[in-house]
Amino acid sequence: MAANSKLKRDDAIDVKRMIEQNKQSKSLSAVTERAIPILLFLFAIITVLTTVGIVLTLLSETIEFFKLVPIWEFFTGTVLKPISQNPEFGVLPLINGTIISSLIAMLVAGPIGLMAAIYLSEYASDRVRRVLKPMLEILAGIPTIVYGFFAFTFVTPLIRSIWPEVGATNILSPGIVMGIMIIPMIASLSEDAMSSVPNSIREGALGLGATKLETTFKVVMPAALSGIIASFVLGISRAIGETMIVTIASGSSKNFTFDITQSMQTMTAYIVEVSGGEAAAGTTVYYSLYAVAMTLFVFTLIMNLLARYVSRKFREEY
Amino acid sequence: MSLLTVKENSSMLNNSETVAVSPSLANKNVVFDTKELNLWYGETHALKDINLTINEKEVTAIIGPSGCGKSTYLKTLNRMVELVPTVRTTGEINYKGRSILDKSFKVEDLRTHVGMVFQKPNPFPKSIYDNIAYGPRIHGIRNKKILDEIVEKSLRGAYIWDEVKDRLKENAYGLSGGQQQRLCIARTLAIEPDVILMDEPTSALDPKSTLKIEDLVQELKKDYSIIIVTHNMQQAARISDRTAFFLNGEVVEMDETDTIFTKPKDNRTEDYISGRFG
Amino acid sequence: MSLLTVKENSSMLNNSETVAVSPSLANKNVVFDTKELNLWYGETHALKDINLTINEKEVTAIIGPSGCGKSTYLKTLNRMVELVPTVRTTGEINYKGRSILDKSFKVEDLRTHVGMVFQKPNPFPKSIYDNIAYGPRIHGIRNKKILDEIVEKSLRGAYIWDEVKDRLKENAYGLSGGQQQRLCIARTLAIEPDVILMDEPTSALDPKSTLKIEDLVQELKKDYSIIIVTHNMQQAARISDRTAFFLNGEVVEMDETDTIFTKPKDNRTEDYISGRFG
């Protein structure tokens, strides 16, 4: 041991001096040290620029649109006939279609997703959860175009065989399929929220002789409520923004109706229809694209802010 | 450096031979009778050949170094240990003569008779009132007036009524740690169990709250059988009638508390009590 | 119940008046000289008017109850504490006569001279070789042969060479806790610091590994000045030359280790050493 430390001290001067010497050449690294944060800051700014870009893009053309079509008419009009001798630009049919399809989606995804979350978080063994959860999440990764045709060629005929009044394009089928797509999102996020409720609270209830069901509904879910609600709001916002499924399976009728057996158009589907590529600038139809997109953007923005607000505000302390 | 060695020389007792389990006192009713209980977490053999009887309307303390299986044993008594999926048990535990490890004994039923208070206070994130009313409600009591009465009686029973009677609708998380722990005790009292299991109920509390809980335990034993796990030997000495000493998953010794603390039969018990390990 | 009270009556020392800091030994070179150091984490006043000198080629132990500021003081010595954004300091710390709290003293420089070993072994998730070579590399040493030499020398210095010489390319996480800790010491040795700060370096280790590290510290003090924070008073007594006792962010007493453990001047020191709090 003594020999060891002898050897060490002799070499020591060596390394020390090398370190000292290298310090001289460190001016370069000093520059790096300063430049890197600036560069990374610029990267971070890109996200802000994206938002600014979206808002400016949408806003300027939207303003042009409102020069041609009064804002009041746009938001209260129940008739949308963009390409016609007497075009009318009421956005209500689109908002209506969007809300109805999102509602249907949530009626499917909400209960099923929540029940799946309960199963995974409260009943399933670790092993089962580790298998089922990723499998369920595959659903969320399937391209929406695939879902679109699934809705159109499988779900719609299936519904029509049970309920013949349903049209070959209708809002019901894409709504259901969107719901299926959203199930894993709600299941996964709600499961996270419920799993993060401390076990001690669960044990408290079980220790009083409560069944798992009673524990789940009366203790765990209330405690996880903020997370559950947030997952629902995010689900809705996903449904509102979903495009291909409704485009394909609901068609492009601009009906203003509450009859879910009929074809309706959502805001997103309208954008796809009208854009169809380099839609020619300068026409009212072209500007309407932006006005609808702006409405959609504001819609989802509100949803996202709502989700954040909810998950902060209603967080129960435990 | 002399101060440091004082402890190790301070044992004043004779070492006696290892004696497994002392017989239960004859004049008491037995609530729990454990026979040859073994328990494994996967490969870990956490409880080994446990033989133990717990008497009615007494305070039984369980002491032992960390990891010796105290909590595990306690949680076996209300089958809470089953929440760990890898658990395997053999042997027998009789609760008032009925075998509880039998799958036909509904856990929900068992837990209604055998309440539990945990180490860290774990109130539900609900109002004080709803915390107490939770148990009665799941057992089918819906009548508002009866619930009110149960809530008051339970809170009184846990000596916390005066402190919270004006804020029953407030969230339980607004209470101090000691109050929360008494609330949890009250919550257990509300379902009127026979036995109350307490797993280090004061280890998260300050000395003042600890004393309050200790007083409470003394009071409760008039009506309930209490089994309490504790790290704190003074506490075991102060509040328990009988004490079991666990080591490495075995019961080294069980006897009247006075006996355990003054003339333990096993020298491992003595070592532990005199602070030589743990 | 007599056993339980032994400890509290066992103090054999006289209580003397509070004496702040003992003077440093005259015949030693001072590496760190701390004057009126105050430190706040936001509103928390974590270090209060610290005056302390640390000698060269000695082991200085810092003891005190949890939260008294031991780690904070240690991390001030290599300005690691600055990683907490809310930290504010006043006062002076001189390292070999240069003020280190001065912003002109490059932290990277300081830390090259003042190495640190942490409580939990924290090797990088890289090979053993790369762990040791990390320091020299960031300081610009790229020559493979020189690196090889440094790695061997450092591992030998931390008495772990024989155990790992055949697996230098393996991930450091494959080592046992004690080996990892010695690896971390070797990693520090590789940049050849003057001072090594150790924050409870053995608290995560088993007794056998602990002894190895203690031996190593004794060996290292021939070449390095070592400051070690420890919870374990026996350890402080065994390995340190001088000991400082911290309490609530203040230095209650600093003196030769023997003096601190046998005739402390302050009765709070005595209380602490005799186990009355902490």
Added chain:
Amino acid sequence: MKYMDADKVSKRMGPRILKNNLLKGLFLLATLFGLLVLAILIYRVVVDSVGWIDWDFLTGKLSTDAERAGIMGAILGTVWMMAVVAPVTLILGIGTAIYLELYARKGRFQSIIQTNIANLAGVPSIVYGILGLTIFVRAMEMGNIVLAGGLTLSLLILPIVIVAAQEAIRAVPGYLSEASYGMGATKWQTIKNVILPAALPGILTGAILALSRAIGETAPLTVIGIPALILPFPGGIFDKFTALPMQIYYWTLDSSLVAEYANLAAATIVVLLLLLFVLNSAAIFIRNKFQQRF
């Protein structure tokens, strides 16, 4: 004194436990429902595609003749597009995450950026399509080339990558960076040599999942205006192109013109799903294999 009637309590016990078990079954069914749909969906495309996927299909050019049609053009389009998306999003995403986690002072500005990223993650993809159309295709006069499509999709998945990278960086234990600082390393040295390597598995996992989202995106590409028929293979990022999901879209639409196009669409879906499956497996593999247990 006694409020709890022991008899009543044990009488209610049976129904309570039964209810628990019934609902447990229901919850399991709900979980399996999603998987059932998944199975149907996959079964249908696989059945439709049987006999259509062969080497010629994978390497061939587009044709109006279903028997001779191939999807090499779409595959290459997707590959080239990912060649834009992957580096751009990784560099921007990781850079932004490093900035936010390790450099930015916690304050108003940082929280604005953070909120903004969360919001961007919720902006519908079609809106990104409009952004891409306006900025890249029109204002920058790129036209509907691979680069324009790639950049549009990059912006779309950037928030996902940033958030995943932030989480991965945050999960790197502080003691590792402390060890590095403790040896006199500078901040960037510490980031480059310790934090990033430790966070990389997490970052890659998130990035791969984000990329597989991009591969399946259709709506933004339709807005950018990918033609329904384009024959030459794209040879670089400045070429016009079509991508797998677009090819699926048009073939399915045209299946009313030529019934076999439905099989081609199904075959293309199978190819796309296989691609996604490989990517996701890679993500899981990375997560399991390389994630350090610190």
Added chain:
Amino acid sequence: GNNNDEDNSDDDKGSEETPAENADNGTDTESEGDEGSNELEGSVVIDGSGTVYPLMSEIALEYMTNEQPNVSVEVSRAGTSAGFEKFLQENGTDFNDASRYIKDEEKAKAEELGIEVLEMKVALDGLTIVVNPENDFATELTPDQVISIFTGEYVNWSDVNPDWPNEKIQTYGPNENHGTYEFFYETILEEQDLASDINLQQEYSTLVTLVSEDVNAIGFFGFGYYDSNKDNLNAVSIDFGDGPVAPSLDTIAEDGDYADYTRPVFTYLNVNNAKEKAQVLDYAIYVMENNNRLAGKTGFAPIPDEEAQALVDQLKELQ
């Protein structure tokens, strides 16, 4: 996938002439064909009618496969009207397929932009009224009945004919992006408004599916889309006064029995672009030399050969 080589067997006529064309082309224009080769490159961008799309994409594929592998012909199908909007702008598309004549407004806009437009009639299409295959009663209609059905005047089938079921008629058609819509509105309906509950779609394939699945459906589109889906659709014969006429490649002609519902379909060429880009002009010539050969395959009737030849000559003048 082995589609790009020796499969010229069935189009000898087309490929005999074109190489010669292209040789001229290479020498006469400023394009980089300096070795006198017929190798062209660059892109040709086509948008517009969905009706014409099948024909145009067929021509484009053959052109790219057999003639000019380095030219990229991109065909989209936003619809005639939407297509004109992309055609009539700076850096607009090279061709716009149309299932109707260019409108005066569109002409005016072209003039304003200084775009010289050449109308190229490529084929004849018969607007076809289709019903669900299960519909066994509405096999023939008069033009007036068609008007009454699509304007919503007749609500139920029994309104058309008391013997027919008392079920609500559901009308379908392409949306306003399409020339077919305008032709139908202007020529067939004589500018009367369509029924308010008509189901309008962007994609013809969607329309085909819709009509094939809805027993009470009646819809309209070009003959080609019916022709490809005869199994799933029934075409309604129209009684123009001389008895019912079914649309077919024989009856669809400017002076045929189905003439009243027959319309020419076009592609409009941006002549400025054709002058600037050799490949655009070359492609335009190729279209007019091959349209009649490929028309039948895609559900169109050919135009008189003289008309096609006249256009080829006219185009060659541009070189």
